[in-house]
Amino acid sequence: MTRLSTVLLSASALALAALVAARLGPTVEPPAGPDLGVVAEVPSAAQAPAEALPAEVPAVEMATVQGGVYRPLYQTATGVAEVEVAPFALAVRPVTNAEFLAFARAHPDWRRSRVRPLFAEDGYLGHWAGDLALGDAPPQAPVVNVSWFAARAYAEWAGKRLPTTDEWEFAASASATQADGRADPDYARTILARYSRPTPNPLPDAGQGDPNVWGVRDLHGLVWEWTDDVASALVTADSRQSRDANSRRYCAAGAVGASDFEDYAAFLRYGFRGGLEARFAVPNLGFRLAADA
Amino acid sequence: MTRPILLTIAAVALTALLGLAAFRSGGDAPADGDAFASEITLPEIVGQEVAVLTEAPNVPPPITRDHATRVVVEMETVELTKELADGVEYTFWTFGGDVPGPFVRVREGDLVEFHLANADDSTVPHNIDLHAVTGTGGGAEISLVVPGHETAFEFRAIKPGLYVYHCATAPVGLHVANGMYGLILVEPAEGLPAVDKEFYIMQSEFYTAGRFNEPGLQPFDLEKAVDEEPEYVVFNGRVGSMTGENALRASVGETVRMYVGNGGPNLTSSFHVIGEMFDRVYGEGGTAVNQGNVQTTGVPAGGSTIVEFLLDTPGRYTLVDHALFRAFNKGAVGILEVTGDEHPEILRSTPDA
Ligand SMILES: [Cu+2]
Numbered sequence: 031m032t033r034l035s036t037v038l039l040s041a042s043a044l045a046l047a048a049l050v051a052a053r054l055g056p057t058v059e060p061p062a063g064p065d066l067g068v069v070a071e072v073p074s075a076a077q078a079p080a081e082a083l084p085a086e087v088p089a090v091e092m093a094t095v096q097g098g099v100y101r102p103l104y105q106t107a108t109g110v111a112e113v114e115v116a117p118f119a120l121a122v123r124p125v126t127n128a129e130f131l132a133f134a135r136a137h138p139d140w141r142r143s144r145v146r147p148l149f150a151e152d153g154y155l156g157h158w159a160g161d162l163a164l165g166d167a168p169p170q171a172p173v174v175n176v177s178w179f180a181a182r183a184y185a186e187w188a189g190k191r192l193p194t195t196d197e198w199e200f201a202a203s204a205s206a207t208q209a210d211g212r213a214d215p216d217y218a219r220t221i222l223a224r225y226s227r228p229t230p231n232p233l234p235d236a237g238q239g240d241p242n243v244w245g246v247r248d249l250h251g252l253v254w255e256w257t258d259d260v261a262s263a264l265v266t267a268d269s270r271q272s273r274d275a276n277s278r279r280y281c282a283a284g285a286v287g288a289s290d291f292e293d294y295a296a297f298l299r300y301g302f303r304g305g306l307e308a309r310f311a312v313p314n315l316g317f318r319l320a321a322d323a
Numbered sequence: 324m325t326r327p328i329l330l331t332i333a334a335v336a337l338t339a340l341l342g343l344a345a346f347r348s349g350g351d352a353p354a355d356g357d358a359f360a361s362e363i364t365l366p367e368i369v370g371q372e373v374a375v376l377t378e379a380p381n382v383p384p385p386i387t388r389d390h391a392t393r394v395v396v397e398m399e400t401v402e403l404t405k406e407l408a409d410g411v412e413y414t415f416w417t418f419g420g421d422v423p424g425p426f427v428r429v430r431e432g433d434l435v436e437f438h439l440a441n442a443d444d445s446t447v448p449h450n451i452d453l454h455a456v457t458g459t460g461g462g463a464e465i466s467l468v469v470p471g472h473e474t475a476f477e478f479r480a481i482k483p484g485l486y487v488y489h490c491a492t493a494p495v496g497l498h499v500a501n502g503m504y505g506l507i508l509v510e511p512a513e514g515l516p517a518v519d520k521e522f523y524i525m526q527s528e529f530y531t532a533g534r535f536n537e538p539g540l541q542p543f544d545l546e547k548a549v550d551e552e553p554e555y556v557v558f559n560g561r562v563g564s565m566t567g568e569n570a571l572r573a574s575v576g577e578t579v580r581m582y583v584g585n586g587g588p589n590l591t592s593s594f595h596v597i598g599e600m601f602d603r604v605y606g607e608g609g610t611a612v613n614q615g616n617v618q619t620t621g622v623p624a625g626g627s628t629i630v631e632f633l634l635d636t637p638g639r640y641t642l643v644d645h646a647l648f649r650a651f652n653k654g655a656v657g658i659l660e661v662t663g664d665e666h667p668e669i670l671r672s673t674p675d676a
Contacts, residue, residue: 228404228444228445313471
């Protein structure tokens with residue numbers, strides 16, 4: 031297992047393809063390109079699974095995030111220093127255990143015992159008591175231990191999508207009163223203080239945090255969140271890009287490529303994303319929904 | 324796989340040396356004439372063992388093997404809240420639950436199989452950069468591990484010396500400031516001279532929002548860290564780690580070796596033992612004894628030193644960072660309690676003289 035994860039950490043499409051071959055046997059074609067061709071194989075909401083239980087798509091309040099210019103922590107390959115973020119809608123809180131349970135009811139392929147190893151590692155929904163039993167996991171706490179594939183499948187089921195990293199970061203850079211709160215030392219201090227606490231067990235309910243200027247809560251200090259493009263950055267086939275992705279994984283890169291040396295909270299998030307693989311299930315990593323405005 | 328890379332490194336190093344030599348027309352050659360080996364010979368790996376890891380101030384026993392082996396090291400990164408001083412709490416990020424992390428002892432030429440797990444309840448990912456590793460990031464790039472996961476890598480301990488290891492996950496300063504460092508000794512193939520007592524001491528700073536000794540749970544203060552103005556400068560992770568009941572102990576006539584590291588993240592230590600001289604110093608944690616009778620030795624951030632001395636006379640010897648306000652106002656104090664027969668011919672009080 032450890033050998034396997036070491037291989038995976040090289041995060042190349044090649045490794046992923048090899049994994050697919052190893053897991054599913056020689057008859058399965060490896061996924062096509064660097065653009066996550068594997069997604070096509072993910073059980074889709076369009077399929078009608080035999081053991082699906084009736085479950086309504088949970089409604090969640092969506093806030094409108096007005097667009098703006100966002101300066102990513104790391105410069106892109108083309109040297110773009112600023113990114114224009116179009117207006118979009120973002121859920122006011124992360125998806126909860128109860129909501130994900132409804133999804134698992136409707137989609138047996140995403141239950142713990144049924145999920146394909148390619149799409150979620152051991153530990154997927156590991157904090158639940160069973161396929162359709164939350165056990166000690168609080169229903170209103172954010173769902174965690176979900177892979178990127180599962181988060182995307184949920185979003186598709188809900189008729190929405192995951193936010194891009196740029197969208198997420200743009201929304202997260204807002205303070206209670208300003209679209210860009212990062213210049214406010216209190217904002218940075220508060221966020222850092224929240225990050226430097228062990229993860230509570232069980233997690234508190236979602237939606238309890240103070241809203242930012244867009245009315246969005248819990249972007250900081252509750253759980254980490256998947257973004258739509260975080261995993262694709264890790265399975266790119268382009269060796270130069272994959273080297274860039276790798277270089278974000280450790281310290282030197284943290285000092286060399288960054289645009290804002292003092293945004294330590296953003297460093298933490300980029301550091302976290304750098305350690306992820308699309309099939310990972312992590313005890314403090316969940317997701318929230320987004321949609322085009 | 325590793326060998327061609329090593330050869331390349333050696334070749335580059337040699338080229339650099341030759342280039343350097345060209346500039347040195349004046350003839351002030353380096354003290355050590357055969358500074359660069361043109362080829363590194365990797366010894367055969369025989370057998371396997373699990374590394375003994377110790378918590379400071381303890382050191383694993385000397386290696387008696389006369390061959391290289393595969394050494395398995397298992398470490399876990401743990402985030403936990405505990406005391407930095409009496410009544411003062413801090414959320415430490417650690418290797419193994421303690422600051423500093425465990426002492427690792429391997430032999431020159433060993434193949435180290437390193438397993439790094441990150442605890443389920445960790446908030447952030449971690450990795451490890453061992454200064455004993457030759458290669459990109461000292462292992463950091465291939466060891467990044469998110470909460471609830473484990474990773475593994477292998478390296479050859481090709482260069483003996485006393486090395487710092489630390490977490491190097493972005494933002495690296497924060498991970499180090501929170502306590503993620505320790506020491507790994509790559510013991511020379513021929514071993515180190517036998518001594519009676521060995522100790523593991525690591526200095527570091529903490530940047531808390533509250534002033535020194537202000538009670539309660541203290542968050543990290545980024546501004547103080549950037550300004551290099553710590554509230555705490557401590558040995559072995561907390562005020563009082565080596566005082567009172569925790570004092571180091573030895574006897575007159577014993578030889579002592581201290582493996583001293585500095586996790587930083589910012590300050591260089593002026594390491595001193597009040598009332599003693601270091602008979603021998605392996606400067607900066609390298610392999611050569613480069614000085615005798617040293618009073619105060621510098622330990623750079625992210626560096627180390629090895630000091631050895633014979634205990635001639637009993638007493639309470641105080642370990643300090645001789646940048647004295649760190650010692651007496653910020654916590655950098657430890658005690659070595661030495662018992663045994665008095666030696667008035669070395670030091671005595673003569674009030675009537
Ligand atoms: Cu760390």
